[in-house]
Amino acid sequence: MIELDQVTKTYDGKNVVDSVTLSVGKGDLCVLIGPSGSGKSTTLKMINRLIPLSSGTIRIEGQDIASVRAEELRRRIGYAIQSIGLFPHWTVEQNIAVVPRLLKWSSSQVRQRVEELLDLFHLDASEFRHKYPHQLSGGQAQRVGVARALAADPEVLLMDEPFGALDPITRDSLQEEMRRVHEETGKTIVFVTHDMDEALKLASRIAIMDEGRLVQVGTPREILNTPANDFVLNFVGQSDLGLKMLACESVETRLEPAPSALRNDPLESIRNHFGTSDHLWLLSPEGQIEGLLTEAPTGDDDLDRSLRPLGRESHATPDMSLKEALSHMVWRKTDWLPVVDAEGRLTGEVGLNNVVERP
C-alpha cells in the first residue's frame, strides 16, 4: 500500500504538486492522469525519492519513505520510463540482471529470474537473452525495460508513460500484456499517462490531476458515470463517452444463453426452434460453430443457403470488451456474436440490444 498525505512540491514559489492525498491499495494499478504539466511525473518521482518532497509524507506499507535510504528504497521500487534507458553495451540478460546483481544473487538465481521474466513478456529466452538493445524493436525494448523494473521482485512498480513512444498497435499489445502481468504478479503499480484510453484499459483506479491538484479519484466506471466536474468530463472526452463506458465492461457482464442446434438434428426440431427465438446457432456434430440461422430453413438444402457463416475472427470471448464486441457486430453486420470458451465451444451469446441497454 502506498499512501500520499498532503504531498506538495514547490518550484520557484509555485506548487506544481499541491497537497495531494492519495492511497493506492496493495495490488491496485492506479493510473495518474492529467494534462501536460499537471504534476503527474513529479508526484511519481517523489514516491521513489528521485525528487524530494517540499512538504507532506509518503508511506509504503506504513513506512515513511524519508526514513529509508534512497538506494534501498529504489531497490524495493521498480521504475520503468518511456525512454527505457537500457544500457547499450549490455545484453538483455545483463540489463535485466542489474538489480539482482547489486543484491548479490547467485548466477543461477539471476539466470532463472531472467528466463522467468522473458517468459512473462513472451520473449523467447534462448533468442533474446544475448541480444543487445540495438537489435530489439521498440516494443521488445520496452518489454525488457519493464522486465528489468520487475527483476528483483519489487513491492511497487512505478511506470512513467512507458508506452508513450510506441506505434498504436505495439502499444495496444503491450497494454494487454501489462494487464496480464499485473494480474499474474499482483504488484502495486502507479502508472502515469495522459492517454484516457490507456487509463481505462489498465487502471483499477484512476486519479485525475489538474494544475498540481487531485481532481477526482475513482474506478474507471465511477469516473465515466459520475465525473466530478466539467474539467473531468472534458478530459474524459464527452463525444465518445458511451464507447469509453463500453470499453470498461466485458462481454461476460451481458452474456445470454445461446439458442443452438446441431447440424444433424432433425430439420423439424431446428424449424420448431423459430417459434421461440428469431435466431439459432448451428453447430457441427463436434460442437464447433458453423454459423447463424436467422430464419427457419424450409428444407435440407435450405439449411446451407440460409446459414450465415461466422469465422473464428468474429467469435467473442467472455473477457473481450463490449466496445470490441460492438465493433465486431458493426463490421460483420450482425446483431449477435457467439461467445466461445478457450476450446472454441459456444458458451453463450451477446446481442446488440444487450450492449446498448444497460442491465
Ligand SMILES: Nc1ncnc2c1ncn2[C@@H]1O[C@H](COP(=O)(O)OP(=O)(O)OP(=O)(O)O)[C@@H](O)[C@H]1O
Ligand atoms: N526542476 C523543475 N524546476 C522547475 N519547474 C519544474 C521542474 N520540474 C517540473 N517543473 C514544472 O512542474 C510542473 C509539473 O511537471 P510534471 O513533469 O510533473 O508534469 P506532468 O503532468 O508529468 O507533465 P507531462 O505530461 O508533460 O509529462 C510543470 O509545470 C513543470 O514545468
